[in-house]
Amino acid sequence: MSSLTVTDEQVRATPAKVIQPAWVRIMHWINALAMILMILSGWQIYNASPLFDFRFPRDITLGGWLAGGLLWHFAAMWLLMINGLAYLVTGFATGRFRKKLLPITPSGVLHDVRAALTFKLGHDDLTVYNYVQRLLYAGIIVVGVLIVLSGLAMWKPVQLYYLVMLFGDYPTARYVHFFCMAAICAFLVVHVALALLVPKSLRAMIIGR
Amino acid sequence: MAKRSFLIPGVDKRLLIKDSIKAMPDLARRRFITGGASLGALTLLTGCDVIDSSSAEEMLKSVSKFNDAVQAFIFNPHALAPTFPESAITKPFPFNAYYDLDDAPEVDGKDWKLEVRGLVDNKKSWTLDELYQLPQVTQITRHICVEGWSAIGSWTGTPLRDFLKLIGADTRAKYVWFQCADKDGYNSPLDMRSALHPQTQMTFKYANDILPRAYGFPMKIRVPTKLGFKNPKYVVSMEVTNDYKGGYWEDQGYNSFSGS
Numbered sequence: 001m002s003s004l005t006v007t008d009e010q011v012r013a014t015p016a017k018v019i020q021p022a023w024v025r026i027m028h029w030i031n032a033l034a035m036i037l038m039i040l041s042g043w044q045i046y047n048a049s050p051l052f053d054f055r056f057p058r059d060i061t062l063g064g065w066l067a068g069g070l071l072w073h074f075a076a077m078w079l080l081m082i083n084g085l086a087y088l089v090t091g092f093a094t095g096r097f098r099k100k101l102l103p104i105t106p107s108g109v110l111h112d113v114r115a116a117l118t119f120k121l122g123h124d125d126l127t128v129y130n131y132v133q134r135l136l137y138a139g140i141i142v143v144g145v146l147i148v149l150s151g152l153a154m155w156k157p158v159q160l161y162y163l164v165m166l167f168g169d170y171p172t173a174r175y176v177h178f179f180c181m182a183a184i185c186a187f188l189v190v191h192v193a194l195a196l197l198v199p200k201s202l203r204a205m206i207i208g209r
Numbered sequence: 210m211a212k213r214s215f216l217i218p219g220v221d222k223r224l225l226i227k228d229s230i231k232a233m234p235d236l237a238r239r240r241f242i243t244g245g246a247s248l249g250a251l252t253l254l255t256g257c258d259v260i261d262s263s264s265a266e267e268m269l270k271s272v273s274k275f276n277d278a279v280q281a282f283i284f285n286p287h288a289l290a291p292t293f294p295e296s297a298i299t300k301p302f303p304f305n306a307y308y309d310l311d312d313a314p315e316v317d318g319k320d321w322k323l324e325v326r327g328l329v330d331n332k333k334s335w336t337l338d339e340l341y342q343l344p345q346v347t348q349i350t351r352h353i354c355v356e357g358w359s360a361i362g363s364w365t366g367t368p369l370r371d372f373l374k375l376i377g378a379d380t381r382a383k384y385v386w387f388q389c390a391d392k393d394g395y396n397s398p399l400d401m402r403s404a405l406h407p408q409t410q411m412t413f414k415y416a417n418d419i420l421p422r423a424y425g426f427p428m429k430i431r432v433p434t435k436l437g438f439k440n441p442k443y444v445v446s447m448e449v450t451n452d453y454k455g456g457y458w459e460d461q462g463y464n465s466f467s468g469s
Contacts, residue, residue: 048356067462075272158290158469
C-alpha cells in the first residue's frame with residue numbers, strides 16, 4: 001500500500017519537470033499566430049490613414065488593400081481575444097502568474113539587468129524566470145490587455161462608449177492602439193532573439209521540457 | 210494642429226491610391242484580399258502554404274457575416290453617439306470620396322426628386338422644397354471613416370424615422386436601401402434598426418448652410434452609429450425592402466454592418 005503510494009507520487013512527480021505545461025504551449029503558439037495576423041493586417045489598415053509621416057511597406061502587410069486588411073483584422077481578433085481571455089483566466093486560476101511572475105522588485109530587476117548586460121545572467125533553471133523576464137512577461141500581458149481594449153473602443157465607439165472615455169477620445173484610442181502595437185513589436189524582437197540565444201527555452205515552449 | 214494635418218492628409222495622395230485601386234478590374238481587386246505578396250509573407254513565417262487564397266477568402270467572408278450578426282446583437286437602439294459643442298467642429302471638414310471634388314455629382318436642386326420605393330404606403334416622390342418643410346434638428350457628432358481618421362461636423366435635417374413614419378414604411382422590413390447620383394451608382398443598405406435610430410438623419414444642411422456639393426447636395430443620410438461609407442451622399446432614392454441588395458463598398462469587401 002505504502003509502496004504503491006510512493007509509486008503514485010513518483011508518477012505525479014514526473015510532470016513537475018515540465019517547464020511549460022501543455023496549455024501554456026498551445027496558447028502561446030495560437031497567440032503567436034494571432035498576433036502576427038493582427039500586426040500585419042493592422043499595418044495595412046494604418047496605411048489607409050497614417051498617424052505619422054510614414055507607411056509600412058506594402059509587401060509586409062496582409063490583405064492587399066484596406067478591405068482585405070480589415071477582414072483579416074476582424075477575423076484574427078476572435079482568435080486573439082478568445083485565446084487571450086482563456087490564457088488570463090487559466091493563468092490566474094492555476095496561480096501560474098503569481099508563481100512565475102511575482103514578485104517583481106526594482107532591486108531584483110536592476111540586479112538582473114546588470115547581470116544580463118555583462119552576460120552573467122544564468123539560465124540553468126528555466127522553471128524560474130529572472131526579474132527581467134518577469135517584468136517583460138507581466139508588462140506584455142498589460143500591453144495585450146490595453147491593445148484589445150483600445151481596439152474594441154475603436155471598433156465600437158458608440159456601443160462601447162465607456163471604453164472610449166477610458167482613453168479620452170476616439171483619436172487618442174488610435175494612438176494608444178498604435179503604441180501598444182509598437183511595444184509588442186519591440187518585445188517580439190527581443191523575445192525571439194533571446195529564445196534563439198537560449199535554444200533550450202525554445203525547445204521547452206515546443207515540447208514542454 | 211500639426212496632428213490634424215496627419216489625420217487628414219492632403220487628400221490627393223489618398224485619392225490617387227484609391228483611383229488606382231478603382232481602376233483595377235474587379236476580379237483582381239478581390240483576389241488582392243488574400244493574394245500575392247501579402248500572403249507570401251505569411252507563408253514565409255509559417256513555413257508552409259497553409260492558406261490557399263480562395264478558401265481563405267471564403268473563410269474571411271463567413272467571419273465578416275458572423276461579425277455582422279455580432280454587431281446587430283450588441284447594437285443598442287437607445288445608445289446615442291456622443292455629441293460635441295460647436296467649438297469642437299473640425300475645420301475644414303474633409304471632403305472624402307473615391308473621386309475628386311471636381312468629379313463629384315452635380316445635382317440640380319430644382320429638378321431633383323427623392324424617389325421612394327418598396328414596402329411603403331405612400332410612394333410619392335418628394336421635391337426638395339417639400340422636404341425642407343419637414344421639422345429639422347441639428348446634431349454635432351463625430352464622423353468616423355473606415356480608413357481610421359475622424360472629424361467632427363454639424364448636420365441638420367429630418368430624423369429618418371420620422372420620415373419613414375410619414376410615408377407609412379413597413380418598419381418590420383430588414384433594410385432601407387439608398388441609391389445615389391454618383392455615375393458609378395453608389396448605393397448602400399442600412400439595417401432597419403439603425404435606420405430607426407433617433408440620430409439617423411436625412412441631412413439637408415452642413416454647419417447651418419444648405420448642404421454643399423462636397424458633402425452631398427441635395428441630401429445625405431447621416432448615420433452617426435455607422436462608419437462614413439454607410440452615410441450616403443447625393444441620395445436620389447430610398448427603398449424599404451427585405452432583400453439584401455448589396456452596396457458599392459460592401460460588395461468589395463467592407464463589412465456590411467460597419468456599426469460604431
